[in-house]
Amino acid sequence: MITEEQVLAALRNVEDPDLKKDLVTLHMIKDVKIEDRKVGFTLELTTPACPMKEMLKNACTNAIKHFVAIDAEVNINITSRVTKPLDTTQLKAIKNIILVSSGKGGVGKSTVASNLAVTLAADGAKVGLIDADIYGPSVPIMFGLIGAKPSARETADGKSLILPIEKYGIKLLSLGFFADPDQPVPWRGPMASNAIKQLFNDADWGELDYLIVDLPPGTGDIHITISQSFPIAGAVIVTTPQQVALADTRKGLAMFRMPGINIPVLGVVENMSYFTPAELPENKYYIFGKDGGKELAEKYDVPFLGEIPLVQSITAAGDKGEPISMDKTSPLAAAFKEIAGRMAQQISINNVQTANC
Numbered sequence: 001m002i003t004e005e006q007v008l009a010a011l012r013n014v015e016d017p018d019l020k021k022d023l024v025t026l027h028m029i030k031d032v033k034i035e036d037r038k039v040g041f042t043l044e045l046t047t048p049a050c051p052m053k054e055m056l057k058n059a060c061t062n063a064i065k066h067f068v069a070i071d072a073e074v075n076i077n078i079t080s081r082v083t084k085p086l087d088t089t090q091l092k093a094i095k096n097i098i099l100v101s102s103g104k105g106g107v108g109k110s111t112v113a114s115n116l117a118v119t120l121a122a123d124g125a126k127v128g129l130i131d132a133d134i135y136g137p138s139v140p141i142m143f144g145l146i147g148a149k150p151s152a153r154e155t156a157d158g159k160s161l162i163l164p165i166e167k168y169g170i171k172l173l174s175l176g177f178f179a180d181p182d183q184p185v186p187w188r189g190p191m192a193s194n195a196i197k198q199l200f201n202d203a204d205w206g207e208l209d210y211l212i213v214d215l216p217p218g219t220g221d222i223h224i225t226i227s228q229s230f231p232i233a234g235a236v237i238v239t240t241p242q243q244v245a246l247a248d249t250r251k252g253l254a255m256f257r258m259p260g261i262n263i264p265v266l267g268v269v270e271n272m273s274y275f276t277p278a279e280l281p282e283n284k285y286y287i288f289g290k291d292g293g294k295e296l297a298e299k300y301d302v303p304f305l306g307e308i309p310l311v312q313s314i315t316a317a318g319d320k321g322e323p324i325s326m327d328k329t330s331p332l333a334a335a336f337k338e339i340a341g342r343m344a345q346q347i348s349i350n351n352v353q354t355a356n357c
């Protein structure tokens with residue numbers, strides 16, 4: 001007769017390699033059910049984007065067979081409950097706010113933010129995206145929402161809440177929804193900061209696992225306002241490999257480490273890493289230099305989340321209102337999946353460490 005105690009004791013031998021604790025201590029094993037030689041339980045991961053799903057599932061099966069019964073029939077149901085940082089005084093229903101930032105303009109920050117949102121949502125996470133780029137909001141273009149205007153609803157206590165626009169399963173708000181796309185918006189510092197705060201505080205986001213924020217390039221008022229007004233899970237830094245971009249990226253990265261801001265850097269994404277011509281798919285041309293982003297991540301001791309090649313279809317997809325990761329056959333969808341998985345893992349690691357469970 002197999003017992004629940006035996007099953008849990010066996011699973012104490014399976015460690016989550018990132019969280020460095022066993023699955024039972026991490027409360028990731030739920031609903032153990034035993035019937036003769038059949039052992040069933042739920043493995044609750046800390047993110048649906050977990051890249052180690054299969055590895056952990058196999059390790060659990062092996063542990064039961066090794067420590068409990070070689071002939072046990074093991075059935076594992078995988079679910080996820082995204083963790084959140086402890087500091088959640090505000091915006092309680094939003095578990096993790098992620099800033100996507102770059103030192104320099106035009107390096108692909110909005111492309112990365114949009115594709116991370118699409119990838120996490122495709123994995124089953126509840127995702128929102130705020131386009132806080134006051135200089136050139138691009139979410140309306142990338143999601144095919146030019147001219148769209150969010151509506152509002154009244155709460156029971158008479159407050160008006162903006163309703164984010166939903167597309168591809170993502171809740172979206174952009175400063176671009178509130179401005180004429182052909183008119184320059186002369187946002188002054190405090191005005192822009194207030195407008196951004198409203199996108200967080202006065203919108204009906206509902207429950208979200210991840211709220212991704214596409215910041216303006218550089219380091220400025222908006223960065224400081226957001227960093228100091230809301231509990232931020234971490235920042236993703238986007239760069240291209242050339243020295244001019246890397247020099248600005250270093251400044252951007254250093255800003256998140258300043259006292260008074262102090263936001264964990266989840267990692268560096270290197271965009272436009274190399275070019276592969278469609279007719280020579282095995283060839284990689286490092287036209288902007290090689291490994292700049294990786295070396296920067298090493299130097300600052302932050303994770304390197306991955307590289308994205310330079311491909312024409314990214315721009316075509318963005319311009320047509322469908323981020324490239326929507327096309328699951330594209331090699332870029334795989335690149336973004338890896339990056340989203342590493343980023344989500346990093347958030348889980350930080351959250352579990354602060355909760356100290």
Ligand SMILES: Nc1ncnc2c1ncn2[C@@H]1O[C@H](COP(=O)(O)OP(=O)(O)OP(=O)(O)O)[C@@H](O)[C@H]1O
Pocket residue numbers: 102104105106107108109110111112133136138216217271272308309310311312314315316318
């Ligand atoms: N890997 C890539 N390959 C080809 N084109 C790309 C790639 N990444 C981004 N682009 C294109 O480069 C342009 C700038 O990208 P994007 O708007 O994402 O950059 P950004 O850093 O957000 O810019 P901004 O400073 O204006 O906010 C877009 O036309 C986009 O489609």
